[in-house]
Amino acid sequence: MVKVGVIGANGYGGVELLRLLKQHPLVSVEKVISHSTQGCKLTEQYPHLNDVFEMTLEKIDIEEIASNVDLLFFATPSGVSKEIIPPFLERKVKCIDLSGDFRxxxxxxxxxxxxxxxxxxxLLQNATYGLTELFRSEIKNGHLIANPGCYPTATILGVYPALKAKWIDQKSIIIDGKSGISGAGRNASIGNIFAEINENMKAYKIGLHQHIPEIEQLLNVISGEEARISFTTHLVPMTRGIMCTIYGDLKVTISTQKMIDLYKETYKDEYFVRIRSANEWPATKEVTGSNFCDIGLRVDERTNRLVIVSVIDNLVKGAAGQAIQNMNVINAWHEKTGLANVPLYP
Incomplete structure (x- = not known):
């Protein structure tokens, strides 16, 4: 058994890690840590964990934690993990960071x-970017994994095959992103309360979202060319889910079916990426609670533009699930281990 701990176990990403780790047959959760709620029982924060995780949230004690775990997940806000990960790496503890500090x-x-x-x-140069489907070989030998953001995961998996084949113009890419409210975290704010979110949709961080440079960095790696994207995010009245509708001008003349064939061939060995047939479009509800990324495609022959719809659960494939997928790769376990659950529906 691999002994693991979760730092930041009191947030949505942390508790989702615990939910998934509980069903993992090859790990034991030894430590749950939270700076802000240390001393509290997990069940005080999340009553649904009664008789499941009867553990107390601990303070950060580097020596005590490092002597009891083999691997740590960091489900902390950005700006935190970069300060506390280095001493754990020095003590040979493998670290998977769900924040943006090392991306x-x-x-x-x-x-x-x-x-x-x-x-x-x-540390930045030695960190391995943890988009599993693209960087599996690097992740296998990684000690510090920078887990991708939720929007970049949906976007890059959505655009990768067409961009790799040089079938779309990278400079033309436009991304329309929509996220459920859990992506904003558990801390209360006026913009997140029911009366503000219910029956409402709003754009936010237009041109300022911190995932923009992350997406552009990955596009540069894939194509070898400098990327500049247009990326607009929206908050929608649902708890979980990311939908990215991506547009790109085609550099070739091709049919929708040929594009679908390319995507199916590219992802034929990737269990967690599912490509829809022609005229079938994925919905966020169809991946809820799962580590799947579902992708639908259409070539708009009138405009010679590719339209891609990519959906994930922001807390699973966009955070905790992909982190566990990366842990499985590091330990040479089957990637589905602990993650083969069917999406929740309805």
Missing amino acids: LKDGLLYEKWYKNTQAKNE
């Missing part, structure tokens, strides 16, 4: 978009 190789970009000081450059 950007250019620390100055992090400072610009996250409004915080960057991590040490050596």
Whole structure:
């Protein structure tokens, strides 16, 4: 059994990690840590964990934690993990970070978009970006995994095959993103209360979202060309889910079916990526509670533009599920281990 701990176990990402780790046959959860709610029982924060996780949230004690775990998940706000991960790495504890602290190789970009000081450059360069389907071989030997953001996961999986084949113009990519309210975290704010969200939809962080440089960084890696995207995010009245509708001008003349064939061939060995048939479009409800990314495609022959619809559960494939998928890769376990649950429906 691999012994794991969760730092930031009191947030939505942390509790989702616990839900999924509970059904994992090859791990034991040894430590649940929270700076803000240390000393509280998990069940005080989340009563649904009664008789499931009867554990108390602990403070961060590096020596005590490192001596009891093999791997740590960091479900902390951005700006936290970069300060506390280094001593764990020094003690040979493998770390999977769900925040944005190690995703950007250019620390100055992090400072610009996250409004915080960057991590040490050596750590940034040694961190492995954890989009499992694209960087599996690197993740296998990684010690510090930078788990991708939810929007970048849906976007990059959605655009990767067409971009890799050089069938779309990278400079033309436009992303229309929509997220459920759990993506904003558990802390209360006026913009997140029921009266503000219910029967409402609103755009936010237009041109300022911190996932913009992360997406562009990945597009650059895939195509070898500099990317500049248009990315608009929206908050919609649902709890879970990400939908990214992506548009790109085609560089070739091709049918929808040929595009679908390309995607199915690209992802033929990827259990967690499902490509829909022609005229079938994925919905967020169809991946809820699961680690799947579902993708629908259409070539608009009138405009010679590709339309991609990519959906994930922001708390699973967009956070905790992908983190566990990466843990499975690190340990040479089957990637489905602990993650083969069927989506919740309705």
